[in-house]
Amino acid sequence: MLNHPQLDLVFQALADPTRRDMVERLGRGPQSVSELAAPLDMSLPAVLQHLQVLEASGLVSSEKTGRVRMCRIEPKVMETAESWFTKRRAVWERRFDRLGELLAEETESERRTTRRKR
Amino acid sequence: MSQRNSQHDTFTIERRYRVAPARVFDAFADPAKKDRWFGCVEGWVVAEHTLDFRVGGREVWRGGPPGGTQHRNDTVYHDIVPNERIVWSYTMRLGDRPISVSLTTMELHPDGSGTRMRFVEQGVYLDDYDGAADRVRGTNDLLDSLDRALRAER
Numbered sequence: 001m002l003n004h005p006q007l008d009l010v011f012q013a014l015a016d017p018t019r020r021d022m023v024e025r026l027g028r029g030p031q032s033v034s035e036l037a038a039p040l041d042m043s044l045p046a047v048l049q050h051l052q053v054l055e056a057s058g059l060v061s062s063e064k065t066g067r068v069r070m071c072r073i074e075p076k077v078m079e080t081a082e083s084w085f086t087k088r089r090a091v092w093e094r095r096f097d098r099l100g101e102l103l104a105e106e107t108e109s110e111r112r113t114t115r116r117k118r
Numbered sequence: 119m120s121q122r123n124s125q126h127d128t129f130t131i132e133r134r135y136r137v138a139p140a141r142v143f144d145a146f147a148d149p150a151k152k153d154r155w156f157g158c159v160e161g162w163v164v165a166e167h168t169l170d171f172r173v174g175g176r177e178v179w180r181g182g183p184p185g186g187t188q189h190r191n192d193t194v195y196h197d198i199v200p201n202e203r204i205v206w207s208y209t210m211r212l213g214d215r216p217i218s219v220s221l222t223t224m225e226l227h228p229d230g231s232g233t234r235m236r237f238v239e240q241g242v243y244l245d246d247y248d249g250a251a252d253r254v255r256g257t258n259d260l261l262d263s264l265d266r267a268l269r270a271e272r
Contacts, residue, residue: 007129088218089129092237096133098155099145103137 006058010077011093013057018042019050023059023073030072033062124242131237139201139226139233146204146224147171157181173198177206187213202226218243 013019022036037047051071054060058077062069135142145151149169157164157179164181165188171177177193190211197205204224209216220241227234 088239088241088243089131092131092239095155096131096235096237099142100133100135102145102151102155103135103141106141107137 006077007089009057010059011089013053013059016050016053019054022050022054026060026071026073030070033069033071036071122245124244126240126242128238128240131235133235133237134229134232135235136232138231139228142226142233142235143201143204171195171198177208216244 014023018040021040025031025036025039033044033047033051036051037044040047051060051062055062058074060071061074062071064070145155149167149171152169153164153167157167162181163184164179166178166180169175169177173195175195177191177195179191179193180188182188191208192211193206193208195204195206197203202225205222207219207221210218210220218241220239222240223236223238225236227236
């Protein structure tokens with residue numbers, strides 16, 4: 001269950017709001033690529049790129065039936081992502097995002113203070 | 119939920135920050151700064167945060183949603199090398215139940231004008247705190263919980 005390289009890919013995949021939105025909609029049932037793309041304000045190649053990232057993570061699989069490519073969620077990978085370990089890691093990821101924001105704010109306010117002193 | 123089990127896990131997070139290691143270190147060592155990134159949980163009330171940042175020193179963080187279950191972290195610092203490394207361990211409790219015990223190593227490496235941070239957490243997770251039994255298995259629930267976990271620290 002704890003295949004870390006795959007978990008890393010899952011995290012990368014879910015780090016993007018567009019991909020989270022795609023996964024959320026696929027959670028309600030399989031959709032074709034064009035259905036997935038319809039509400040998104042981006043080109044089809046861009047959507048396909050997002051889909052590639054999702055497929056690489058294992059969260060989503062797709063299959064061509066006739067002229068339509070259908071996408072669906074892979075429940076097993078979703079369950080792995082749901083584990084407590086994953087959430088614990090997510091908590092630290094959030095913390096380090098915040099730390100990054102704080103460090104950037106500090107640098108910015110110092111820059112302003114230095115400029116004012118001149 | 120009464121079933122006893124313990125699961126072990128290790129995860130590594132690497133980050134790069136555009137400031138010198140001393141600045142990153144400071145954000146861990148200075149209680150006022152740490153308050154700003156560590157425990158800011160949206161809607162939660164922080165009941166207590168004390169940090170005695172020295173080898174053998176302790177840190178307590180306690181808080182939770184208003185009227186909800188209290189979360190409590192008890193930390194001990196084992197190794198502190200200024201601007202380079204911090205090793206600590208902590209117990210996390212939900213109410214009075216310990217749900218995990220972790221050993222954490224944080225290393226700071228100069229990287230150009232910035233810092234590369236390497237964070238490794240080795241832990242034992244107790245009694246399936248997440249409650250697989252009463253977890254509704256659905257992708258939307260997953261996203262909700264993942265989202266909560268991600269948002270929880272905002």
